[in-house]
Amino acid sequence: MSDFVSVLDLAPAELVAVVARAGGVKQDPASAAGKLSGLRVGLFFEKPSARTRISTEVATADLGAVPVVLKGDEIGLGRRESVEDVARVFDRYLDVLALRVFSHDHLRTIATLAEAPVINLLSDREHPCQALADLQTMAETRPLPETRLAFVGDGNNVCHSLVLAAVMAGVHVRVATPPGHEPLADIVTRAGEIGAESGGSVTVGNDADEAVAGADVVYTDVWASMGQEDEVDARRATFGPYRIDEERFARAAGDAIFLHCLPAHRGEEVTAGVMEHARSRVFDQAENRMHSFKALLLHLCS
Numbered sequence: 001m002s003d004f005v006s007v008l009d010l011a012p013a014e015l016v017a018v019v020a021r022a023g024g025v026k027q028d029p030a031s032a033a034g035k036l037s038g039l040r041v042g043l044f045f046e047k048p049s050a051r052t053r054i055s056t057e058v059a060t061a062d063l064g065a066v067p068v069v070l071k072g073d074e075i076g077l078g079r080r081e082s083v084e085d086v087a088r089v090f091d092r093y094l095d096v097l098a099l100r101v102f103s104h105d106h107l108r109t110i111a112t113l114a115e116a117p118v119i120n121l122l123s124d125r126e127h128p129c130q131a132l133a134d135l136q137t138m139a140e141t142r143p144l145p146e147t148r149l150a151f152v153g154d155g156n157n158v159c160h161s162l163v164l165a166a167v168m169a170g171v172h173v174r175v176a177t178p179p180g181h182e183p184l185a186d187i188v189t190r191a192g193e194i195g196a197e198s199g200g201s202v203t204v205g206n207d208a209d210e211a212v213a214g215a216d217v218v219y220t221d222v223w224a225s226m227g228q229e230d231e232v233d234a235r236r237a238t239f240g241p242y243r244i245d246e247e248r249f250a251r252a253a254g255d256a257i258f259l260h261c262l263p264a265h266r267g268e269e270v271t272a273g274v275m276e277h278a279r280s281r282v283f284d285q286a287e288n289r290m291h292s293f294k295a296l297l298l299h300l301c302s
Helices: 013-029 053-063 081-094 104-113 130-139 158-167 185-199 206-212 230-242 281-301
Strands: 040-045 065-073 096-100 118-122 150-151 172-176 201-205 217-220 257-260
Touching: 013 130, 013 158, 013 185, 013 281, 040 053, 040 081, 040 118, 040 158, 053 065, 053 281, 065 130, 081 096, 081 104, 096 104, 096 230, 104 118, 118 130, 130 158, 130 257, 130 281, 150 158, 150 206, 158 172, 158 201, 172 206, 185 201, 257 281
Parallel strands: 040 065, 040 096, 096 118, 150 172, 150 217, 172 201, 217 257
Antiparallel strands: none
16 A cells, blocks of 8 residues: 655556546446445544545545544644654554645654555645646546646645646646745756656746646636635735736637636636636536545555
8 A cells, every 4th residue: 555645656657547547437436336345534634624525525435435534623633642643543543544734744754654545635735636636627628748737826735736746647837926936946846857757847937927828727726825814915915916817818728728726715816707717627626526536545545
């Protein structure tokens, strides 16, 4: 068994296979029903969640496994009890540990100590399960290799996993952020190295119109994530020029789709018109969180 703390925990061929399997599970749900009967999947939420909680719990149940949902205040990770002790105890009870946490380092510690697969449902560094659903949604529209993807907004955890996963699948990624909000340099460097093998690529800049021009996929995320509530006003001023509106979306390819990992703040990072555009695939993307999690569980537990 392996972990999925980072997109990089899968080889490029494994990643592409999981995305393909997610599409198959979506088309034929019965093909996966009951496949993991008897397994116990721990779903730990240190941070609040809507789509992640629902998609993972339903996916686990559909596969015949038992979802065990735990809240952050019930565990007190690193406060009430050490991360190391929590990892050892969870590992005695559960067959899979899936955690939505603040600290990526906590996930790595748990993965080091646990024999069960450890899945990152979100951390401050990456959101790899979201990236699986993103690629699945893109693949429903066009072949992934040579696809041109524009990510506009904050170089955050969603951006990190998306860049890595997309480049692994042969996608050309253009990231546009305000100065000082670029994705981490080590993420970009690693993506560039992967692209040399996969045929994908990544460029990072500060011009949103340049990134979107001719893109096949346009993607954005909220300007202030959980834990950044005290920065909301400052971020609105900084990120205002990076809004995806109808005029900017029109700069993309004529058949381009729009993606957003949700929740969306309509009127801030994206207009209502783009969210409701005929080529918006936001809600397909949200649905695919469930199918891609099924595929991931099947891959890790097979």
